[in-house]
Structure formats: C-alpha cells, structure tokens
Amino acid sequence: MKKFIVPLAVMAVVAAACGGNRSIEKASATITAKELRDYTRILGADSMMGRKPFTPGENITVNYLAGELGRIGFSPAFGNSWFQEVPLVEITTKVQGPVVITAAGSKMEMTVPDDVAIESPSMKEFVELVDIPMVFCGFGIVAPEYGWNDFSAVDVKGKCAVVLINDPGLYTGDSALFRGKTMTYYGRWTCKYEEAARQGAAAILIIHETAGAGYDYSIPRKSSISPGLYQEPAPGDPEPCPVTGWISAGAADRLFGALGHDIEKLRREACNRDFKAFETGASISLQLTNSHIRNSSLNVAGILPGSTHPEEAIVITAHWDHFGVGETENGDSIYNGAVDNGTSMAWALEIGEAFASMKKRPERSVILFFPTSEEQGLLGSSWFVANPPIRVENLVACFNNDLLLPLGRMKDFMVTGYGQSELDDMLARAAMKQNRYLLPDPNPETGMYFRSDHFSFAHAGVPALFARGNCDSREFGREWAATREKEYLTGRYHKPADNYYPEMNFDGITEDARAVFDVAFYIVTSDIRPAWKAGSEFANIR
Numbered sequence: 001m002k003k004f005i006v007p008l009a010v011m012a013v014v015a016a017a018c019g020g021n022r023s024i025e026k027a028s029a030t031i032t033a034k035e036l037r038d039y040t041r042i043l044g045a046d047s048m049m050g051r052k053p054f055t056p057g058e059n060i061t062v063n064y065l066a067g068e069l070g071r072i073g074f075s076p077a078f079g080n081s082w083f084q085e086v087p088l089v090e091i092t093t094k095v096q097g098p099v100v101i102t103a104a105g106s107k108m109e110m111t112v113p114d115d116v117a118i119e120s121p122s123m124k125e126f127v128e129l130v131d132i133p134m135v136f137c138g139f140g141i142v143a144p145e146y147g148w149n150d151f152s153a154v155d156v157k158g159k160c161a162v163v164l165i166n167d168p169g170l171y172t173g174d175s176a177l178f179r180g181k182t183m184t185y186y187g188r189w190t191c192k193y194e195e196a197a198r199q200g201a202a203a204i205l206i207i208h209e210t211a212g213a214g215y216d217y218s219i220p221r222k223s224s225i226s227p228g229l230y231q232e233p234a235p236g237d238p239e240p241c242p243v244t245g246w247i248s249a250g251a252a253d254r255l256f257g258a259l260g261h262d263i264e265k266l267r268r269e270a271c272n273r274d275f276k277a278f279e280t281g282a283s284i285s286l287q288l289t290n291s292h293i294r295n296s297s298l299n300v301a302g303i304l305p306g307s308t309h310p311e312e313a314i315v316i317t318a319h320w321d322h323f324g325v326g327e328t329e330n331g332d333s334i335y336n337g338a339v340d341n342g343t344s345m346a347w348a349l350e351i352g353e354a355f356a357s358m359k360k361r362p363e364r365s366v367i368l369f370f371p372t373s374e375e376q377g378l379l380g381s382s383w384f385v386a387n388p389p390i391r392v393e394n395l396v397a398c399f400n401n402d403l404l405l406p407l408g409r410m411k412d413f414m415v416t417g418y419g420q421s422e423l424d425d426m427l428a429r430a431a432m433k434q435n436r437y438l439l440p441d442p443n444p445e446t447g448m449y450f451r452s453d454h455f456s457f458a459h460a461g462v463p464a465l466f467a468r469g470n471c472d473s474r475e476f477g478r479e480w481a482a483t484r485e486k487e488y489l490t491g492r493y494h495k496p497a498d499n500y501y502p503e504m505n506f507d508g509i510t511e512d513a514r515a516v517f518d519v520a521f522y523i524v525t526s527d528i529r530p531a532w533k534a535g536s537e538f539a540n541i542r
C-alpha cells in the first residue's frame, strides 16, 4: 500500500475528533446490527417482489423507503415529495429466428441467448441486418490521451464490429499501457457501445471473457432476455448502435476457428499499438423486433436540512431496484436482491438515522438517496445528478454502496477506485480508529468504479467514495472471505438465491456504517470540500 499524504483539511478534522464528542458516539451507537438485519429482511422479502421498476414491486418498495425516511426524521428532498420521476423507456427485444453467420463459405447458426446475447436500445420497431460484414476491431477503443484508435484502419459504418472486453492493460500487465490491471472506463462495455454508435456501426458484439468482464456469460445472457430500460431519448440525442450484445467465448472460438484465427492470439495482437482492425470475411444476418413502453420510475430521497448551510450537502446513496420476477432457478423466480442491494439500503438508512438522532443539526444538509434503475445502467442516479434538488456544485461528497456482503467484521476497508479523491484519506483515519486498514480493490480489472451509482456523481465531478469491508475477516482471515465472496458471486449474484438468510452477520456492516458516518459527520460539520487527486479522470470536471 502507498503511504498517505494527509492533507491539512484532514488534520483539522482529526483535531476536532480528538475533542471527543459524546453526542457523536451516541449517534453512532444508533447504528446497530439488529436494525441492519431488520431492514435487509424486509427489503429482501418476497413481498417486495424483486423491486423491479414499473412493477407493483416498485410501488411497495418506494413507499416503504419514503415511510422509513419520514420515520427516522428526514424531510422530502424534492420540494414536498419524496419522489422524483425518471422518464424511461422499456424496450423488449425479440430476435426473430436464428442469428446466421456466414463464415468461410458455410452458414453457422448462433443460438439466442446461449451463443449470442442480443439487445437493442433502438426506438425502431424493426431492425434487420442482412449479411453485413463482421469487422474485428481489437478492443473497440478510441482513447486520444493514450494515442490509441482501434478504428483508424477500418470503416465500420453499417457493419458489425466485433470487439474484446476490457482494455489492453489487463492482458499485458503493463501499467504504462492504459492503467495496467486497473480497468479504465474504455474497458467497460457501455463505453464500447457508445464508441460503436459514434463510428456508425450497425451492430456490435463483444467477445465474452470472464476475467475481463468481471462476471461470467450468464450475466449478459440473462440481461438480454429481460426487457431493457433506457433513459428516454430527448430530441437531438445521438442514435445508439441499434444492435448490441455479447458472443459467448465458446461461440466466438467456433466462429474465429472456422475463419482460421485463434482468439488468444488475436487478443495478444490487439494489445499492440500497431494492431490494425480487419474485415474477418464473415457476415451476419438477423432480424429483431422492439416493443417500447414509455413509463417513469421513481427516485426516492430524503433530506436533513443543514442548520447554517442547508444549500450544501453530502449524499448517501444505495439503489433500490433489482430484477423482479423472472426465469425460475431451483424453484424460485423472485430475484430478491437481499445483498444487491438490500444490505446497502439498510446501511444508508442507518447512517441517516444516526444523523437524524442528533439534537444539534449539522451545518450542512444530508441527503439519503435511493436511485431507481441502477441495474439497467445507473439511470436513476444519472437523472438525479442532471436534475438535483441541490446544485450539483454544492454536493460536496457522495458515499455509495452496492453488494455489501454480510460476512461479519472485517479488518480491511476495501476502496473501489482507490486513489481518486481525498475521501480515501479521511476514511483511512476513521478506519484506523476501528483498527482497520484501507485496501485498494484487489480486482480493479472488473471496473467496479464504473458499475454503481457513485459513478454518476463522479462523472459530474462530485468526489464519490465506494468502500466497504470485504476481503479480510477478523475472525477467519482472507481466504475464508474470498471463498464466501466467490460463493455469493457465482451462486447468488443476480439470481433468485440472493435472499435474506438468518445466518447473515451484520457486525461488519455496522462498523462500515459507523466509519462512513464518522467521515460524513466531519464533512457536514465543516467547510471541507474533499478534492479529487491529481491524475484522476474526474479531477477537471468541476
């Protein structure tokens, strides 16, 4: 771990802390494992119906959250409403018949969704690709600051771009090439879809690879067979790429094998600066229909107005949405999302309650924010940041959580996106008081910093922290924690088995919430504005 340079502002904070404040301790003690458990049990119950936007589960969830915000002492954040409407369009895509690829003179049928997982973010009702050329475009990245352009040698207009997941740094390990093992935003599938649209491609297929994606193929497969939610396009918005999706590693091997290529070799070549995209000689045909339902879903937020600077605020956030009722697995069809994201909502409510319990109001405001449609691409939080109840320049910090594992007390405080802002240093002090250490996310290749709602805030320049105990159990050590995490990610994550279980241990989340309360308290009772660190890709937004 790198040494910390503690900024002056943080020293001041620590000095204030040394004064020892009984009322902070009392407030912190209102954060309890029992209440975290109760919230998680309720939010993960079948009665919430998997908390999916546009379903009866949405009404039940948002009303429950608004009720709890009121009960713990918060006021509505949007004028006199707890709710903010987020205009969305739900697109149900049906691929008609097989996807046919003609390669080396013969036709290969690709099964949907097992070989290819196709989505269409288009407002067109019918999309057809007729024998369009497939072009292998390396990682599908245009990154001027790295002097990198995977499209410089080809024109993919009207064609199907086939690209690799993640960015070259992961596969070379060279920290001077992109950011080495740490995924840059260029490695994210959303960024690749955006680039394909800019290039005018008619379709983009990402070759799946578990290490580079950060999850196995079942995740995009499942996402492709459920209706997709998108922000409703405004007039003048750029057209999205009309056919987007993934090709499984096995299907890609068959296809490229038939063309006389080896994917591993192509990947190695694509990591070189002199790699040139090429027409594969294969072509793809498919037809799909889209049906659109315009609707709006609700963000939920409460505010505890500051005593002297109510126009400045911190935001504590955790998305409320999950996947509703879907494909049955082991006799269960309700995607409860107890860990994704019940435990984090519980964490946020408990931090909020600690603030609300204090007789003396903090100087700045505290906003508890439960965004909708995180699972569909951070839609609720990006809408909130574009239409905030408090000017975005005056949102001084954001604390988000997602997938908070209830595994008991941890020695570590894992920071995803470590090194981005001074919030790291503030958290380090709070963690030290709990005898814990900060741990940069050991798997930065999965791009988790771009995968939950804090990213919407970071993208708008608001310093945002995504941190939790995760890797080093106080009782059972690291290997045990890694095994438990893996069990969750392979057995429960985005599956009906993400239920509340009585054996969940909330003692660690209690400590996490108390540490974040500690950091957040000093920010709202001071005029500190945590800064981005030099070199952060978000440092120059404000």
Ligand SMILES: [Zn+2]
Pocket (backbone or CB within 6 Å): 319, 340, 341, 374, 402, 403
């Ligand atoms: Zn989540």
